[in-house]
Amino acid sequence: MLKGKNIILGISGGIAAYKSVVLLRQLVKGGAQVQVVMTPNAREFIQPVTLSSLSQRPVVTEFFSANTGEWHSHVALGEWADAMIVAPATASTLAKMANGVADNMLVTTYLSARCPVFVAPAMDLDMMAHPTTARNLATLAADGVHIIEPETGELASGLSGRGRMEEPERIAAVLDAFFASDGPLAGKKVLITAGPTYERIDPVRFIGNFSTGKMGYAIAEEAASRGAEVTLVSGPTALSVSSPRIRRVDVESAREMLAAAQEAFETADIAIMTAAVADYAPAHVFDSKIKREKAEFDSIELVKNPDIAATLGRAKRPGQVLVGFALETDHAVANGRDKLARKNLDMIVVNSLADKGAGFGTDTNKISIISAGSDTPADYPLKSKKAVAADILDFIATL
Secondary structure, three states: OOOOOEEEEEEOOOOOHHHHHHHHHHHHHOOOEEEEEEOHHHHHOOOHHHHHHHHOOOOEOOOEOOOOOOEOOHHHHHHHOOEEEEEEEOHHHHHHHHHOOOOOHHHHHHHHOOOOEEEEEOOOHHHHHOHHHHHHHHHHHHOOOEEOOOEEEEOOOOOEEEEEOOOHHHHHHHHHHHHHOOOOOOOOEEEEEEOEOOEEEEOOEEEOOOOOOHHHHHHHHHHHHOOOEEEEEEOOOOOOOOOOOEEEEEOOOHHHHHHHHHHHHOOOOEEEEOOEOOOEEEOOOOOOOOOOOOHHHHOOOEEEOOOHHHHHHHHOOOOOEEEEEEEEOOOHHHHHHHHHHHOOOOEEEEEEOOOOOOOOOOOEEOOEEEEOOOOOOEEOOOEEHHHHHHHHHHHHHOO
16 A cells, blocks of 8 residues: 555654664555655764665755755645654654754654654653653644554663664554555455464374465455455464554464354454364363373374354355355365355355465465356466465455
């Protein structure tokens, strides 16, 4: 959602200015046009040439250019921008913004900005906790400025406490989510299951599969970028989410995933079942680790796990869209069509382990989509899972 947006990145003079380089890269990578505006003190922490190289725009630091005498119009900047983010926002800059002290280009631009404004405070813990800072932040919030709260952790002073600027990736995600609020899925609630399930045998062993969750997480991020409020019910995985529009619910077993999915499905508009749920679970879970010598480990009695997609299919109400996934080794389309009907799905995404680059653990996928209203599957070439996620959501939009 950052693509094509005009963003002013204000940088004030604090040690956290080094993080602004990473933030700038995130914004540019997202497709935004970024104009950097620095306070004079910020130049002591980061060189303008680094920022201009990344933004492909001259950095504005003064009202007039020292070389050409050109006047930098804060009014024009304020009209140009779709958003302004000040990161880091020091105690001094926050105070000036809150009280309209327009003695530098950054604050003057803020006062001229017609766009939404965000600040990411960064300072030492005592400054952060000072009543003056609290008052200034409250004033800015009352004026409509979006406050991106600082983290708690080790600070440049060597102390530990609240005052670390939020990480650049998170700040970029906040801006992305803000622009997504008028996206095509704005107002929609999307449930996604992702990853494997682990069915415990004893405290150290389980029955599972090779799913990493990459496909489900890609769909979750894509849905959030389109404005949806996403509940991601995730089995064990090393992945993380970046969008603040994603609420992640961690589970381990199929039964835990079912319970979480049923709860979220009650209010969901769209449910996408990407998780690789174990079909069976041990009938008995041992309380302690089974020793190699124990005879009972020679065989494990299994019981069938609940079918999450089919359970939701039986509970589906008019207007809900339920999407299944099927990873097959043979007869992929025929097996997918059978599952589509049997589980009362609106569409099913089918991929095959026979296709190179598809399946578990890869960054790519090759899919076919079968919908309840069509006899012919929609086939897609091998793509990145991010691109596949966009294809899936585009197809859902047609239902």
